[in-house]
Amino acid sequence: MKTFCGRANPTTGALDWVEESEEYDYHQEIARSSYADMLHDKDRNEKYYLGIRAAVARVKSRGQQAVVLDIGTGTGLLSMMAVSAGADYCYAVEVFKPMAEAATRIVEKNGFSDRIKIINKHSTEVTVGPEGDMQTRANILVTELFDTELIGEGALPSYEHAHKHLVQEGCEAVPHRATVYAQLVESERLWSWARLLPLRVGGREILPPPEMGLCAGAPSVCDIQLSQVPPRQFTTLSPICTMFRVEFSQPVSSAPRQYTVPFPAVATGQAQVVLSWWDIDMDPEGTINCTMAPSWMHPDPDKYPWRDHWMQCVYFLPAEVPVTEGEAVSLTVSHDDYSLWYNLDKCSQQGGDSEHGVCRPMCTCQAHLVWTRPRFGELNDSRRTESYTQALRSLLNPDSVCLSVSDGSLLPIFAQLLGAKKVYSLESSGMFKQVIERVLQASALSGTVQVLESRPEQLAASWRAADKISLLMGEPYFSTSLLPWHSLYFWYCRTALAEQLCKDAIVMPHSATLCMVAVEFKDLWRIRAPCGSCEEFDVSAMDEMIQRSLDFRESREAEPHPLWEYPCRALSQPCKVMTFDFHQCVPEEPMKSQGSVALVRKGRCHGVALWMEYHLTDDITVSTGLAGPVSEKGNCEWSPHRKQGVYFLSSPWDSTGESQDTVLYTLTFHPHNGDITMEFTAAASD
Template sequence: MKTFCGRANPTSGALDWVEESEEYDYHQEIARSCYADMLHDHDRNVKYYQGIRAAVARVKARGEKVIVLDIGTGTGLLSMMAVTAGADFCYAVEVFKPMAEAAQCIVEKNGFSEKIKIINRHSTDVTVGPDGDMQMKANVLITELFDTELIGEGALPSYEHAHQNLVQEGCEAVPHRATVYAQLVESELLWSWAQLQPVEVEGARLAPLPDVSRCAGAHSVCDIQLSQVSPLSFTPLSPLCTMFSVDFSKPVSSAFRSHSSQFVAQSGGRAQVVLSWWDLDMDPSGSIVCTMAPSWTYPQPKMAPWRDHWMQSVYFLSVERQVTEGEELSLTVCHDDYSLWYSLRSHSQQDPQTDALPSRPCCTCQAHLVWTRPRFGELNDRRRTENYVSALRSVLREDSVCLGVSDGSLLPVFAHMLGAKKVYSLESSRMSKQVIEQMLEANSMKGGVELLEIRPEQLTTNDLGAEQISVLMGEPYFSTSLLPWHSLFFWYCRTALAGLLRPDATILPCSASLHMMAVEFQDLWRIRAPCGTCEGFDVTPMDEMVQRSLDFHESREAEPHPLWEYPCRALTQSAEVMTFDFTQCLPQRPISCQGSLPFIRMGRCHGVALWMEYHLTDDITVSAGLIGPISEQGECEWSRHRKQGVYFLRSPWESSGDGRAAVSYSFTFEPTSGDIKMDFSIESQ
């Protein structure tokens, strides 16, 4: 039986009906997950195996049979470690059915099926007894239920239920404990992701919404590769604080908790951001430690293990405050069963009887619901704003009638400030419209921009006061975009609005171009590397069926990644491979191009990086990819505001850098679907 699901096409804006059959390959969902990254995490695997062997040995030393409960078994790796270490039996719980089926195949292939039972349930539904899923309670509890925020995957409720129902009192736990650390910092870079800064346009100041500066912001954690945030971009105001620990060998509570750490400010500045990460002690003595600390905390940063399934967290204080060196302060972390949040107080002003703990952050200004954190950073990028203002200044006239097509954009506001006769803006959502309305009102510009919550194809001359558009502008930015070329939705809008444009209308940007280059990734390649074996433990974790699906390249698709977080080296020159002329309507026929780029640097080519550049005018270009020249060694600097596209090659290619080999490419843009089909191959001379 086949069913169809309606999905909005991010490029064309159309509603596509996608066929979904009962035979849908969920292994592709596994392929897109972090399983490959975890299996390649040598540090994690070694530390887990060491902790498991030690726990099994402690139980055996007491003369007991070792019965293991592995919650969230995934591929079954930790269960196989336990049996290899001498466990008598292991109950491996996995709620995701396709993954449980894969784990069953993997366990059987490695000869562990007699000692490992895969249970396809949520752990809170598992029963113990003669007719239950488990014959007896376990005396060793093994879990990998953690995310970047430690508890975001429901670790606390799962542990709470396990201790009440599934494990013996005084059980061994691997990991034994987790400890959360935090550091208070001032950082213009990080703070730009949370609050809108004032903007200068032609000597006038566009002030941010007062409600935004008082808002606690988005409730979701900001998880990033903090190793890629240079210590030069922030000033530590506190030492590294130990906030709290959780002992997993004892009953765990998922109830609300708060923990405070008192410290003396080590420097003065604006308290804005809290950096946070955690450690896992795999044994009670704390001699086997798996840490999430960023690389710049290591004496030798290059020795830090890389992982993408666990990163570091950035938390934003609801309001920045000035602190002075030597001031006594208290940093408080609160958590419910799934989230953490932080607050700062002066130690001298605290009164336990009257000071209420802050509730979980929740956006009250709507701006944090309209703009993502990278989008805040983009809006706060002064150089980028100057480019757009310069481009607008060069095309606007006193009689200009402007129409903006982007989501939650400030371009229409800039056009009004630059003296356009009339400015309209199409907004994709009511919430976005309300945020821009509030900004206009806060800056006494109400009525300066007319906001229209309407689709481009529905717009008529009546909506424009019977006038025609002389300047159609966009950044372009759309909240539905995932891949770089999804912003070509602007072209579809421009085509739908063709009948409302003056014959001499200016389109800004006038064109866009797709760029590419072959790259060697420092670490990102691990997330798509084959998983025939597991680093740090001698088993074959993937059967052939699962391995084929984990070889994500079978789909032949690019995927979005913020490359500023994932360093890479350019092995070829960068090249403009396709151009999209916005001054013309969308073509009826596909656009195709082919070519090749010779390898000019030695290295291992893992794939191709792809990005868009927007040509606002003939001489002003804004890049959503590379933002500086490539160094002699091939190092690249990437925009932090947008994700770039990455196309992983089926197998890495060793480049000698002598130009005798090249990456050949073929691109086809399909106007009817909005897709860009691409193919790459390596050719040697």
């Protein structure tokens, strides 16, 4: 059965009606999921197996049958571990139907279908009894319900229900417990993700609205690969604090709670950020431990078990708090049934936990609802600001009539402060409009920039002919963009506004270039590596699902990834593969680019990284990808503000580095929908 879904096209801005089949969820939930990453997480899998084997042995030693309940079974891997470890029967619960179907095939392929029952329900809908889904309550509870924040996938309500209705009192649990840790730090880099900081342009200061400084910030967790934030980029202000534990073998409550840990500050500084992670003990004694601590906490960083399905958390305090070395302070973590948040108290020194006074913080200034954390970092980047102000200084004159087309951009404020005659800012939503107007008000610039909420084609129809635009500018940045080239929406806006531009109007940036480099990833390749077999179990049905979902699409696609979090080596020189001229309107015919890139370094080529470079003037270019030259060894430094595109080769290619291996590319830009279809193939040169 075919259905049609309306989607806003991030490049053209138009509403596209896309035909989808019943397999749409495969693409959304499977091909871009972390199942492959979990299956390749050897540390996780080994410790789960050791914990399950020990739990089965403890139950058997009491003369009982081992009946396992596996909630969120996914591929069925943990259930198969349980049966292999001697469990008599296993109930494997999986709510997502395509995943439950895959688990059924995997269990059958491995010969466990007589002792593993796949139940395609949410665990809270599972029934126990002669006519129920389970014949009896389980005495071993196995789960993998955790996310980077530990409880964000609803672990607490699921455990609470399971203890009440699905497992025996005093059951064994794998994992047995979880512990949440936190460390208070000062970090200029991390704090720049939390709020807009003051900046100077043209001798004037642009200030954040006062309400932004009082705002609790974005309610969602900031989950990152904290291993890529080296200790030199923050000052430690506290010891590593054990904030709270959850014992999974005992009844679990999903009620809101808070836990306070007092400590003396270990250094003087501005308390801004809390770094947090957790670990799980697979057994009651804590001898089988799986930790999410960043690599710089590991005794041997080279043996650090990388994973992307569980990372680390960064929490931002509601406001900076100055602390002095030796000063007594208290860190409080609060949680509801799905999320955590932190506060710092310089008065109370009483530790412990409480069920009172827990209220989840929410954004009240609107800025955190429209600007993402990387976007805050981008707006606060002084070097980037200098690039735009230098470009504007060279392009502006006292008669300039400027229109800025970007979401929530400060460019129109820059242009006004640098002497433009008139400045207009085109915003895509009323919320963006309000945030920019509040920044103008806080900076005593109200009325100097006219902020418009309109689509480009609507603005074109209502624009006054006497006010022709002499400078059309953009970063470009749009909140709907996922891949780097989605910001070509600026080009479509420029085309829609062609009649409103002066004959000799300046467009900034005047062009954009799509760039690429062939790369070897240290770890990111694991998320797309074939599953095949995991430990001694055949889970190739996962590969079938992923391939099926990818084949459903007309062509292979690039994926957005923040590459500053995922180290890689360049195996080729960076190269420009397609250029878009913003002096001209979007063409009617497709643009095509073909060529090859030599692999000049030895290594395993997993794919290519792609990004855009925007040419503000002939001399000033802003990159959304590489933030500097590639080192002699191929090490790359990536912009932390934007995601880059990653195209994984269907099979990795081992390069000799002797210029006899190449990556062939074919790119086609389709103006009617803004898509860039692409194909990359590694091959030996003739």
